[in-house]
Amino acid sequence: MVFAKEDVDYSLYLVTDSGMLPEGTTLCSQVEAGLQNGVTLVQIREKETDTKLFIEEALEVKELCSKYNVPLIINDRIDVAMAIKADGVHVGQDDMPIPMVRDLVGPDMIIGWSVGKVSEVEQLAKWGPHLVDYIGIGTLFPTQTKKNAKKVPMGPQGAIEILDALEASNATWCRTVGIGGLHPDNIQRVLYQCTSTNGNRSLDGISLVSDIMASTDAAGSTRILRALIDNDIFKFGNDLKVGNNATPDVNAIHSVIEQVSQNRPLVQHVTNKVHQNFGANVTLALGSSPIMSEIESEVGELCRIPNATLLLNTGSVAPIEMVKSAVHAYNEAQRPIVFDPVGYSATTTRKSLNDSLLSYGQFSCIKGNSSEILGLSGLNSGSMRGVDADTSLNDASLLAQATKIVAFKFKTIAVCTGEVDYICDGTFGGAFQISKATDGASVDSLIVYTVQNGNIPIMGDITASGCSLGSTIASLIGGLSPEGSVFDAVVSAVLLYKSAGKNASLSCEGSGSFNVQLIDNLYQLFHENEPSKWSATVQKL
Numbered sequence: 001m002v003f004a005k006e007d008v009d010y011s012l013y014l015v016t017d018s019g020m021l022p023e024g025t026t027l028c029s030q031v032e033a034g035l036q037n038g039v040t041l042v043q044i045r046e047k048e049t050d051t052k053l054f055i056e057e058a059l060e061v062k063e064l065c066s067k068y069n070v071p072l073i074i075n076d077r078i079d080v081a082m083a084i085k086a087d088g089v090h091v092g093q094d095d096m097p098i099p100m101v102r103d104l105v106g107p108d109m110i111i112g113w114s115v116g117k118v119s120e121v122e123q124l125a126k127w128g129p130h131l132v133d134y135i136g137i138g139t140l141f142p143t144q145t146k147k148n149a150k151k152v153p154m155g156p157q158g159a160i161e162i163l164d165a166l167e168a169s170n171a172t173w174c175r176t177v178g179i180g181g182l183h184p185d186n187i188q189r190v191l192y193q194c195t196s197t198n199g200n201r202s203l204d205g206i207s208l209v210s211d212i213m214a215s216t217d218a219a220g221s222t223r224i225l226r227a228l229i230d231n232d233i234f235k236f237g238n239d240l241k242v243g244n245n246a247t248p249d250v251n252a253i254h255s256v257i258e259q260v261s262q263n264r265p266l267v268q269h270v271t272n273k274v275h276q277n278f279g280a281n282v283t284l285a286l287g288s289s290p291i292m293s294e295i296e297s298e299v300g301e302l303c304r305i306p307n308a309t310l311l312l313n314t315g316s317v318a319p320i321e322m323v324k325s326a327v328h329a330y331n332e333a334q335r336p337i338v339f340d341p342v343g344y345s346a347t348t349t350r351k352s353l354n355d356s357l358l359s360y361g362q363f364s365c366i367k368g369n370s371s372e373i374l375g376l377s378g379l380n381s382g383s384m385r386g387v388d389a390d391t392s393l394n395d396a397s398l399l400a401q402a403t404k405i406v407a408f409k410f411k412t413i414a415v416c417t418g419e420v421d422y423i424c425d426g427t428f429g430g431a432f433q434i435s436k437a438t439d440g441a442s443v444d445s446l447i448v449y450t451v452q453n454g455n456i457p458i459m460g461d462i463t464a465s466g467c468s469l470g471s472t473i474a475s476l477i478g479g480l481s482p483e484g485s486v487f488d489a490v491v492s493a494v495l496l497y498k499s500a501g502k503n504a505s506l507s508c509e510g511s512g513s514f515n516v517q518l519i520d521n522l523y524q525l526f527h528e529n530e531p532s533k534w535s536a537t538v539q540k541l
């Protein structure tokens with residue numbers, strides 16, 4: 001044992017598989033390319049290899065690892081690990097029980113365990129610090145590498161539950177890596193989102209097989225992974241800076257509207273049928289260009305148009321593959337997405353659809369009614385009648401807490417709508433730190449803002465009024481110049497929408513003319529750009 005357990009660097013953990021080597025490469029050439037370019041830990045995982053060959057290969061890889069001063073872990077085969085004096089072993093839930101493994105390998109060898117459930121964390125905490133040294137949390141995303149994987153991919157939210165369980169059981173010694181379907185397009189998002197709710201813990205690294213082992217340029221692939229982990233390239237989310245979280249003043253709001261007027265964003269709507277026409281008119285009233293496109297092959301072009309923004313309203317009937325392509329394209333182009341999880345938890349179908357999209361992308365803003373935000377926060381499974389909010393849940397402190405949880409869990413700006421709107425910025429400026437999470441900044445330390453303008457019950461008498469707040473937020477975020485503040489844009493959008501709604505409610509004659517007057521008022525308030533005259537108010541809770 002050359003490595004002190006506490007010094008092991010888990011940040012880029014390569015697991016091997018000779019079954020996927022590209023022509024002209026070998027197990028050793030791929031591992032060495034990884035080691036030369038930033039792999040910090042290696043596991044030999046050769047499911048199809050006979051013992052004799054396994055040992056020969058393990059000894060060769062051991063020599064390479066020693067050359068680069070990187071520890072070597074053996075998968076499944078405790079006997080081989082002991083025979084070749086590897087630095088550690090990795091076992092899963094169906095392999096040899098951990099206490100037996102520790103008895104065999106002694107106190108110094110690193111033991112890794114695959115974990116996918118909170119109960120497994122509770123078990124490792126009961127065993128105490130001398131049994132499991134690190135866990136592989138997964139399967140995070142779908143993967144072709146692990147044959148007959150029993151577990152449904154857990155996504156970042158599943159990993160957060162595991163990190164929370166480690167904190168709850170005070171298993172401070174146990175290091176963590178995520179595994180399963182990890183590639184350059186998702187690792188920064190995973191590292192960013194996967195933090196414990198108390199802000200103390202994030203993943204210590206990522207573990208992967210195919211991205212390096214199946215690569216025709218393993219050196220180049222490793223360099224990309226390394227740069228992403230080290231945050232040298234910052235690639236996910238949007239290219240807009242997040243504000244300092246002070247309550248936006250009239251000047252800040254004026255500036256947001258001015259930027260939108262100048263930049264005239266394209267707002268791609270993937271939304272439900274009821275919202276399509278009204279949402280397009282709201283977008284036009286705000287000096288922006290709507291496009292109600294659900295054509296998969298054009299999202300790549302649309303997201304690259306300057307100031308393009310995606311409003312994703314999951315009441316949509318667009319095919320899930322199209323929606324995923326759109327999320328992927330906008331994330332890759334670093335353009336904002338506003339996510340409206342319509343009817344979250346109203347049915348199991350909607351819940352799993354929304355959960356799968358949420359695990360698939362990074363969203364600049366998540367906007368929902370009280371039932372949707374409560375459901376997403378996990379504080380309430382969301383008693384929803386259809387897609388309308390359950391107004392019996394309008395307890396201010398509960399809604400504020402739910403808004404904070406959603407903001408923190410998804411590292412987004414969360415908006416919970418109702419008579420009072422709650423807004424919370426949980427983005428931490430887009431930064432992530434391996435192992436350090438948010439340095440103790442927790443759900444509880446987030447600030448919630450409320451936007452009020454009295455009750456406007458007629459808002460509920462027209463269709464798509466909630467969905468069109470989504471269009472408004474998307475226009476204002478999308479219209480920002482690079483130095484603009486996303487938080488200011490979200491608050492401005494909520495203030496603008498509530499002020500226009502109030503004005504329209506005072507002058508209309510019924511729901512029909514309210515519909516028209518809401519658009520008129522949005523148009524007038526936007527083009528006048530005198531936020532000091534707006535009737536809605538924002539304050540820190």
Ligand SMILES: Cc1ncc(COP(=O)(O)OP(=O)(O)O)c(N)n1
Nearest residue numbers: 075076090091092093114136179207
């Ligand atoms: C780092 C890491 N995490 C998880 C696994 C999976 O182990 P297991 O569940 O035993 O499955 P197999 O790898 O044996 O198929 C791993 N190997 N490494």
Ligand SMILES: Cc1ncsc1CCOP(=O)(O)O
Nearest residue numbers: 143145146180181208209210
């Ligand atoms: C071994 C293992 N355990 C859970 S997923 C997985 C395979 C990960 O492979 P890839 O990085 O190619 O998705």
Ligand SMILES: [Mg+2]
Nearest residue numbers: 076091092095
């Ligand atoms: Mg195993």
